[in-house]
Structures are given as structure tokens and as C-alpha cells.
Amino acid sequence: MKKVKILFYIYQMGAGGAARTLLNIINNLDRSKFIPVLVTLNFDGSYEKEVKEDVVFIKLPTKRLSKSIFQLSKIIRDEQIDIVFSTIPRVNTIAIVANKLSFSKAKNVIREADNLGGTWKTNLQLLGFGLVYKLSSQIVSLSEGVKDNLIKRYKIKPKDIEVIYNPVDVESITEKISSGRMNPEDENLFDTTDKIIITAGRLVEQKDQKTLLSAFAKVNQEIPSRLIILGEGPLEDKLKQQAKELNVFERVHFIGFKNNPYIYFQNADLFVLSSIHEGFSHVIAEALATGTPVVSTDCLSGPSEVLNKGEYGDLCEVGNIEEMAEKMTGVLSLEENNLEKRIAMGYTRAQHFDAKKIVKEYESIFLNSAVK
CATH class of the missing domain: 3.40.50.2000 (Glycogen Phosphorylase B;)
Known part of the structure; x- marks a missing residue:
């Protein structure tokens, strides 16, 4: 069976929970089924040295998300990526747009990690993110509460959201x-x-x-x-x-x-x-x-x-x-x-949150999305 090539896209492999989650997924992926590629902006992140040596790590020559779209699009196309995985709203939006501009067959799997919203301005922005999110193949929520927020504020249909808890290594x-x-x-x-x-x-x-x-x-x-x-x-x-x-x-x-x-x-x-x-x-x-x-x-x-x-x-x-x-x-x-x-x-x-168990759930998502 052909291995599924997954591009993991994040702002930086810094000290936050999103970076730690990607690190745990990347390092625990079954290498007999998946090939991980990590792409970040031009920042030095504290978790970079913990990424396994077999991971292709590409650092874009920019520190601005808006300037990364075409560079990311080219990588998706040149690397023949099957799945683009991202987390955090603005990064998710850039990943989806870049993938569409790559004119490839790659599918977007996006992860929502927080309960955002409150002010009318923020809520309106989340509606905009929701419109873009609907262009993805799969939306992952890291808790039931975040799923409820996606339904309420992003106007995402419940059937399009899969809850997978954070992996703890x-x-x-x-x-x-x-x-x-x-x-x-x-x-x-x-x-x-x-x-x-x-x-x-x-x-x-x-x-x-x-x-x-x-x-x-x-x-x-x-x-x-x-x-x-x-x-x-x-x-x-x-x-x-x-x-x-x-x-x-x-x-x-x-x-x-x-x-x-x-x-x-x-x-x-x-x-x-x-x-x-x-x-x-x-x-x-x-x-x-x-x-x-x-x-x-x-x-x-x-x-x-x-x-x-x-x-x-x-x-x-x-x-x-x-x-x-x-x-x-x-x-x-x-x-x-x-x-x-x-x-x-x-x-x-x-x-209950052990990385080996949780990553298996992600692997199932990736495999299903690759054949959609």
C-alpha cells in the first residue's frame, strides 16, 4: 500500500500546546503507513530538536502567515502531499487556501484547539473562519466543548466534526x-x-x-x-x-x-x-x-x-x-x-490520553481523508 504523505503546518514549533500536540502526532505516526513532512515559518522553536530525524523539516523564508501562501502551495505540489494537517484558525485558513491554489489532490484536515468567541467582532470573524473550514475534508476538535463551540460560532455541522483528545506522550x-x-x-x-x-x-x-x-x-x-x-x-x-x-x-x-x-x-x-x-x-x-x-x-x-x-x-x-x-x-x-x-x-x-492510543485515532482520520 502506498504510504500517505502528510504535511504538518504550524506557525512555529514553539512552547505552546499546539506545537506539543503536533510533535506527539508526528513522532508517533506509524512509519509503515505515513510519511510526515513538517513546515513552519521562519522561527526557531523550542521543540524542533525533539522532532524525529526521519521527518522532512522545511522552514519557510518568512515570518508572516500571509506571505507563506504561495510558498506552502508550491511545497504541497512539489512534495506530492496527500494530507495537509494544521491547527489554530489563521493557520488553518492559510493551509486551506494554499492547498486550493496548489491544484493538487491533497486533502485538508484541520484541528480546532480552543473555545474562541465573545465579542461581536470576534464572533463575526469566527463565522468567516467557518466558511473556509467547510472547504476542508475533516475538522478535528480536541474536546466536546470545543466541538459545541464550532457548531455554535463557526456554524459547522456536527457530522463534519470528529473529537480527538490531545495526545500525551x-x-x-x-x-x-x-x-x-x-x-x-x-x-x-x-x-x-x-x-x-x-x-x-x-x-x-x-x-x-x-x-x-x-x-x-x-x-x-x-x-x-x-x-x-x-x-x-x-x-x-x-x-x-x-x-x-x-x-x-x-x-x-x-x-x-x-x-x-x-x-x-x-x-x-x-x-x-x-x-x-x-x-x-x-x-x-x-x-x-x-x-x-x-x-x-x-x-x-x-x-x-x-x-x-x-x-x-x-x-x-x-x-x-x-x-x-x-x-x-x-x-x-x-x-x-x-x-x-x-x-x-x-x-x-x-x-486515556496516551499518544500511542490517540495517534491511532488520527491515523484513521488521515487514511479516511486520503481516500475521499
């Missing part, structure tokens, strides 16, 4: 924990009798670390704790100022982006996600895979699905400082046997 996470180590300057942060609370994500409004800092200040009054924040972003200075105003600056540590965050997760007592909205929330599934208990906001729409409505981790209302602090304190106060039970349940839940 449990094997890779386990290997990185066993073979990796923290940066030496970070090790002393964990050398303490204080409880360690950790979070990871871009320092932006969506992730709402502002609420987390306020909740942490309350937790620290009852249980001596440290908050470790992995990630970078434009709000770092504001968040540091907030920590000073809350009198917890000495207990809050901004340590930036880490290529191997899993060893940090594993050495923490609790992982907290404070987001306002998420598509799936890859990071809490990864935290469960490291054996770390999770507290998350019950935001639209991923956390509740990952944690199965609170069965595998605590959920709290978005922006509710008091409830978040209460949930955090509850986990940090668990007796040893209850804590061990919770950790075991969380690890079992992470297996």
Missing part, C-alpha cells in the same frame, strides 16, 4: 523524568519542608495567574508553601508586583520556560491551572502523568473533560480566589493514603 514523559534533571539553580527551590505548588503556561490574561497568586497568598497563611511558575509572557512584571503587594514575593518563583517541565511537576506537591478558557488543557493531563495532583478552574472546556467532572482532580470556579484557595488547601492537607490513591487515579487517567 506518557512514555516520553517518564523517560524525561528518569534521565533529566532540573537546572542546578532551581534545585534549591525544592529543598524545603514547605509545600510546593507549581503551574505552567504563558504569562497572559487567558491563564489568569493573577487569581492564582491571590489564592496562593491565602493558602500560604495556613500552610507554608512556595509557588513555582513555569512560563514567560508580557504579564511577568505585573505579576511580580502583585506578589510584592500580597507579601508573598519571597515565596513566588518565576523560573521561565523549561524544555523538561516534567521533572519539576513530579517534585511538586500540587499542580494548579487557573485559566479563563482552554480547549483541552494538555498540561493538566501531563501533570497527572507525572503523578502530581491537580486543581484546575472549571473553564470552558477542557479541564472538566480531562478530570472527568472532578473525578480525577479538583475543579473550581473561574476567577474565584476563595474556592481556588480552599481546593488547594484541601489537596495539600490530604492524609498519606488518600494522597497515594489520588495520585494513582490521576496516573491511570493520563493513560
Whole structure:
């Protein structure tokens, strides 16, 4: 059987969840059936070095999506691509247009990763994306909540949407924990009798670390704790100022982006996600895979699905400082046997999203789309 050649198109192989998802799919694809080709804009991404060596990796000579259309179109044609896979609305739109201009037989499979919408301007834009999305062969939603949003705001028919959860490479996470180590300057942060609370994500409004800092200040009054924040972003200075105003600056540590965050997760007592909205929330599934208990906001729409409505981790209302602090304190106060039970349940839940299982679902989509 002829192998299916798949072009994976993304803005950059950076530090975000979309890049991590593509990395997990690409690296776990069955090479007896598929040939992966990765195309990005002209950026250096932190996940590039983790892409398997047999992947054809093409970096376009532009940093602007709008200027990549004809270059991408030529690659689709010259490489005789069968499937063009992309994620994120603007990237999806460019991928679909480029494919149409290639005049090839390639099919578009697009992935929607977040619950977007709200203002009339954004909602109108999403309707426009929906019109373009309808030109694709298959639309993949990474959660049931995102599927509902596609139906409501993009006006996509339910039958055209397939829900596939994000792949979590449990094997890779386990290997990185066993073979990796923290940066030496970070090790002393964990050398303490204080409880360690950790979070990871871009320092932006969506992730709402502002609420987390306020909740942490309350937790620290009852249980001596440290908050470790992995990630970078434009709000770092504001968040540091907030920590000073809350009198917890000495207990809050901004340590930036880490290529191997899993060893940090594993050495923490609790992982907290404070987001306002998420598509799936890859990071809490990864935290469960490291054996770390999770507290998350019950935001639209991923956390509740990952944690199965609170069965595998605590959920709290978005922006509710008091409830978040209460949930955090509850986990940090668990007796040893209850804590061990919770950790075991969380690890079992992470297996539901194991990359080898999830990638098989993607492979089925790719094969079906190739013969449409």
C-alpha cells in the first residue's frame, strides 16, 4: 500500500500546546503507513530538536502567515502531499487556501484547539473562519466543548466534526523524568519542608495567574508553601508586583520556560491551572502523568473533560480566589493514603490520553481523508 504523505503546518514549533500536540502526532505516526513532512515559518522553536530525524523539516523564508501562501502551495505540489494537517484558525485558513491554489489532490484536515468567541467582532470573524473550514475534508476538535463551540460560532455541522483528545506522550514523559534533571539553580527551590505548588503556561490574561497568586497568598497563611511558575509572557512584571503587594514575593518563583517541565511537576506537591478558557488543557493531563495532583478552574472546556467532572482532580470556579484557595488547601492537607490513591487515579487517567492510543485515532482520520 502506498504510504500517505502528510504535511504538518504550524506557525512555529514553539512552547505552546499546539506545537506539543503536533510533535506527539508526528513522532508517533506509524512509519509503515505515513510519511510526515513538517513546515513552519521562519522561527526557531523550542521543540524542533525533539522532532524525529526521519521527518522532512522545511522552514519557510518568512515570518508572516500571509506571505507563506504561495510558498506552502508550491511545497504541497512539489512534495506530492496527500494530507495537509494544521491547527489554530489563521493557520488553518492559510493551509486551506494554499492547498486550493496548489491544484493538487491533497486533502485538508484541520484541528480546532480552543473555545474562541465573545465579542461581536470576534464572533463575526469566527463565522468567516467557518466558511473556509467547510472547504476542508475533516475538522478535528480536541474536546466536546470545543466541538459545541464550532457548531455554535463557526456554524459547522456536527457530522463534519470528529473529537480527538490531545495526545500525551506518557512514555516520553517518564523517560524525561528518569534521565533529566532540573537546572542546578532551581534545585534549591525544592529543598524545603514547605509545600510546593507549581503551574505552567504563558504569562497572559487567558491563564489568569493573577487569581492564582491571590489564592496562593491565602493558602500560604495556613500552610507554608512556595509557588513555582513555569512560563514567560508580557504579564511577568505585573505579576511580580502583585506578589510584592500580597507579601508573598519571597515565596513566588518565576523560573521561565523549561524544555523538561516534567521533572519539576513530579517534585511538586500540587499542580494548579487557573485559566479563563482552554480547549483541552494538555498540561493538566501531563501533570497527572507525572503523578502530581491537580486543581484546575472549571473553564470552558477542557479541564472538566480531562478530570472527568472532578473525578480525577479538583475543579473550581473561574476567577474565584476563595474556592481556588480552599481546593488547594484541601489537596495539600490530604492524609498519606488518600494522597497515594489520588495520585494513582490521576496516573491511570493520563493513560486515556496516551499518544500511542490517540495517534491511532488520527491515523484513521488521515487514511479516511486520503481516500475521499
